Amino acid sequence: MATVQLLYFARLREVLGIERERVVLPEGVATAGELRAWLATRGGAWTTELDTKRQVRIAVNHDLADAAQPLSDGDEVALFPPVTGG
Amino acid sequence: MPVRVQEGDFDISAEIRALRAGRNDVGAVASFIGVMRDFNEGSGVTELTLEHYPGMTEKALQQILDEAHGRWRLQDALVVHRVGCMRPADQIVLVVALSAHREEALAACAFIMDYLKTRAPFWKKERTPAGERWVASRASDDEAAGRWLGGEKP
Numbered sequence: 536m537a538t539v540q541l542l543y544f545a546r547l548r549e550v551l552g553i554e555r556e557r558v559v560l561p562e563g564v565a566t567a568g569e570l571r572a573w574l575a576t577r578g579g580a581w582t583t584e585l586d587t588k589r590q591v592r593i594a595v596n597h598d599l600a601d602a603a604q605p606l607s608d609g610d611e612v613a614l615f616p617p618v619t620g621g
Numbered sequence: 622m623p624v625r626v627q628e629g630d631f632d633i634s635a636e637i638r639a640l641r642a643g644r645n646d647v648g649a650v651a652s653f654i655g656v657m658r659d660f661n662e663g664s665g666v667t668e669l670t671l672e673h674y675p676g677m678t679e680k681a682l683q684q685i686l687d688e689a690h691g692r693w694r695l696q697d698a699l700v701v702h703r704v705g706c707m708r709p710a711d712q713i714v715l716v717v718a719l720s721a722h723r724e725e726a727l728a729a730c731a732f733i734m735d736y737l738k739t740r741a742p743f744w745k746k747e748r749t750p751a752g753e754r755w756v757a758s759r760a761s762d763d764e765a766a767g768r769w770l771g772g773e774k775p
Contacts, residue, residue: 545672545744546755590758597677599740613674613742617758620671620702620743621655621714621734 536560537608539570544615547591550580560606567593568602570612590617623698624682626673628705631715640697640717647696651726653716653734659709661756666747669707674742678702685736689718692732693725700733702743732769739766 537560548554564573571593575585585591593600594613606612633652641647657669682700689698696719703713716733720726745756 542674544674544742545746549755594674594677594742597674597680599681613677615674615742616744616755618739618742619745619756619758620673620741621738 537565537606537610539606539608539610539612541574542611542613544613546616547584547614550584552580565605566602567595567600567604567606567612570606571602571614574614585614591615592617623686623700624679625699625701626675626678626682626704627701628703630703630712631701633715633717636699636701636715637717640699640719644696644719646721647719648721649719649723649726651718651720651723651730653714653730654712655714655734657707657709657711657713661747661749664749664751666709666749668748669711669713670746670748671704671707671713672744672746673702673704677742681741682737685733685740688736689729689733693718693720693729695720695725695729698729698733700737702737702741704743735762735765735769738762 538557539560540555540557542555543551543553564570571585571591575582592615595604595606596611633654637650637652659666686698686700689695699717701715707713716730718726718729739762746753747756
């Protein structure tokens with residue numbers, strides 16, 4: 536079973552009310568996209584914010600990832616809104 | 622250090638002097654400074670807070686510089702990005718590119734900014750008379766970054 540560290544940033548962190556958490560990936564959750572879909576089943580703001588219609592970026596171990604990116608034990612996975620620096 | 626994330630302000634003259642130190646092969650120095658405006662999306666902005674993702678930010682900026690080095694012949698390039706609290710007229714970001722010729726320095730500078738806008742994990746929260754709000758990303762920034770995907774080169 537893979538355990539991953541989740542980080543949330545900016546508006547997503549505020550709306551979800553959480554900065555970081557460690558989760559054990561359940562059966563059938565092995566990619567970044569599956570992780571997002573699984574988190575969206577938590578209900579409330581999770582369901583609204585992580586809906587597939589919303590723009591959410593995912594980084595795995597500090598690199599932007601697409602939905603198909605596989606997850607491994609010990610990965611750091613960050614979820615955040617589109618970036619607005621510069 | 623080609624990439625720096627810091628709370629404090631920067632001095633473009635000092636940065637360029639340090640980057641050029643010991644080099645006599647530089648023919649062009651292109652630079653860009655992003656500055657905080659006191660308006661955005663139709664309302665006044667009195668304060669800006671910049672958040673980032675420590676660890677990923679430095680890596681993402683370095684990857685952008687590496688890609689710029691791969692596309693153009695640059696002697697060196699630099700990105701300094703501030704985080705924390707800022708006020709109108711404050712400097713936010715500095716990009717410098719050194720090359721033998723201006724076309725490459727100017728193109729690299731524009732490329733680095735376009736990619737930074739869409740790939741480096743920074744987020745702006747602004748204070749307006751109506752309260753605080755997170756700045757929304759712009760489709761025009763994605764388009765600006767997208768124009769480099771076709772292998773466009775000067």
